[in-house]
Amino acid sequence: MRKAQIRAVASYLPAEILSNEQLAAEYPDWPAEKILEKTGIASRRIAGAEECASDLGVFAAQKLFASGACRPDQIDYLLFCTQSPDYFLPTTACLVQDRLGLRTSCGAIDFNQGCSGFVYGLSLGKSLIESGVADRVLLVTSETYSKFINPRDRSVRTIFGDAAAATLLDTSESQQDLIGPFVFGTDGRGAENLIVRAGGMRRPLTAATAAEVEDKGGNWRSEQNLYMNGPEIFNFTLKVVPAAVNELLTRGGLKLGDVDYFIFHQANQFMLERLRAKLGIPEDKFSIEMEDCGNTVSSTIPIALERSLANGQLRSGASAMLVGFGVGYSWAAAMMRVPQAAART
Amino acid sequence: MTVDAFRSKVASLAKSDLDALSDATPIVPDEWDSVDVLDLIAAIDEVFGVTINITELNRCQNVGELQALIGKASAP
Numbered sequence: 001m002r003k004a005q006i007r008a009v010a011s012y013l014p015a016e017i018l019s020n021e022q023l024a025a026e027y028p029d030w031p032a033e034k035i036l037e038k039t040g041i042a043s044r045r046i047a048g049a050e051e052c053a054s055d056l057g058v059f060a061a062q063k064l065f066a067s068g069a070c071r072p073d074q075i076d077y078l079l080f081c082t083q084s085p086d087y088f089l090p091t092t093a094c095l096v097q098d099r100l101g102l103r104t105s106c107g108a109i110d111f112n113q114g115c116s117g118f119v120y121g122l123s124l125g126k127s128l129i130e131s132g133v134a135d136r137v138l139l140v141t142s143e144t145y146s147k148f149i150n151p152r153d154r155s156v157r158t159i160f161g162d163a164a165a166a167t168l169l170d171t172s173e174s175q176q177d178l179i180g181p182f183v184f185g186t187d188g189r190g191a192e193n194l195i196v197r198a199g200g201m202r203r204p205l206t207a208a209t210a211a212e213v214e215d216k217g218g219n220w221r222s223e224q225n226l227y228m229n230g231p232e233i234f235n236f237t238l239k240v241v242p243a244a245v246n247e248l249l250t251r252g253g254l255k256l257g258d259v260d261y262f263i264f265h266q267a268n269q270f271m272l273e274r275l276r277a278k279l280g281i282p283e284d285k286f287s288i289e290m291e292d293c294g295n296t297v298s299s300t301i302p303i304a305l306e307r308s309l310a311n312g313q314l315r316s317g318a319s320a321m322l323v324g325f326g327v328g329y330s331w332a333a334a335m336m337r338v339p340q341a342a343a344r345t
Numbered sequence: 346m347t348v349d350a351f352r353s354k355v356a357s358l359a360k361s362d363l364d365a366l367s368d369a370t371p372i373v374p375d376e377w378d379s380v381d382v383l384d385l386i387a388a389i390d391e392v393f394g395v396t397i398n399i400t401e402l403n404r405c406q407n408v409g410e411l412q413a414l415i416g417k418a419s420a421p
Contacts, residue, residue, distance in 0.1 A: 216375060216376065217378065230379045230383060231379065231402075234383050235386060235396045238390050
């Protein structure tokens with residue numbers, strides 16, 4: 001049977017490094033060690049002033065092509081996941097099609113999703129491939145959240161980093177699913193807890209939306225900046241992630257011990273450790289990959305996947321559970337199996 | 346985490362001696378560092394297996410009210 005599979009993954013981190021030491025110099029009551037201890041993040045990468053989601057995505061995809069996984073002209077469909085697009089219009093995927101030299105007969109769309117975006121992209125790519133619409137799908141996740149972040153808001157500046165990842169999905173003959181099953185979840189009641197309020201059509205940019213206000217925690221932001229209610233997001237995560245994991249196991253006819261490796265959205269280490277303990281997942285089967293890049297939104301899972309393939313943690317034939325959760329609220333979980341010849345980039 | 350360790354955490358947040366901790370011990374969650382709030386949420390989840398409403402947490406004025414909030418979350 002024709003099945004979609006993850007053939008190769010490659011990521012790109014922008015050059016500028018923002019270290020805990022630099023942050024500690026700006027926030028004197030948060031020493032560098034405390035930031036590391038509470039977040040699991042030592043440094044994060046920041047896109048340059050002229051560097052946008054398309055640029056990061058192009059670099060990641062070029063790295064993937066350079067690995068020999070496939071040629072640009074073999075891509076039938078480009079899925080580009082971002083919440084920080086270059087423009088309102090045109091679609092970032094159209095810019096990327098041109099920059100990468102993909103065929104003009106290639107499909108290309110953006111989709112706006114955050115921390116669950118990679119798993120959503122897998123479901124879209126799998127559907128395109130297994131329905132015969134496309135043979136090769138390039139899934140690119142790319143974010144420059146740093147452009148939304150107020151420098152005086154340590155609650156988000158310590159957490160988020162910019163990055164992109166490119167994932168090649170192609171076909172395989174297999175009796176079993178190599179991507180899937182899936183579990184999805186949505187609860188728009190949480191929209192206000194992780195949001196950039198101004199800049200869209202509902203609240204266009206004005207002098208008022210640019211006015212910066214200090215919150216009770218001493219963080220400054222305007223309506224044009226990223227706002228995150230950390231405690232509410234944590235609450236949401238503790239409620240939905242274990243339930244989604246258990247539902248996925250049921251759907252796949254699996255027990256927790258049947259899964260070789262778990263890659264959750266790398267939100268922050270404190271949250272991940274609580275989820276791991278709550279679910280009873282052994283430490284050596286649980287990915288923690290954020291110390292040098294922070295929370296890169298939709299790219300955390302493919303970055304961890306790329307590194308797990310490269311360091312041998314995930315070998316051919318192994319199964320992995322991928323779980324994304326956050327802004328929306330939106331969450332998505334999927335099983336995947338590492339193909340025999342997964343390219344390491 | 347044990348219940349005793351949880352009590353120590355609450356005492357620390359209330360800036361109170363553990364021995365002096367009582368239902369009447371005042372707390373001001375609205376002024377806690379967000380990291381401390383995350384710590385408390387994790388501890389409540391671990392010890393009592395429940396999540397609490399953050400808006401209601403911010404309204405708690407003493408340890409007794411926090412305890413009642415946890416009790417409410419635990420109720421079937």
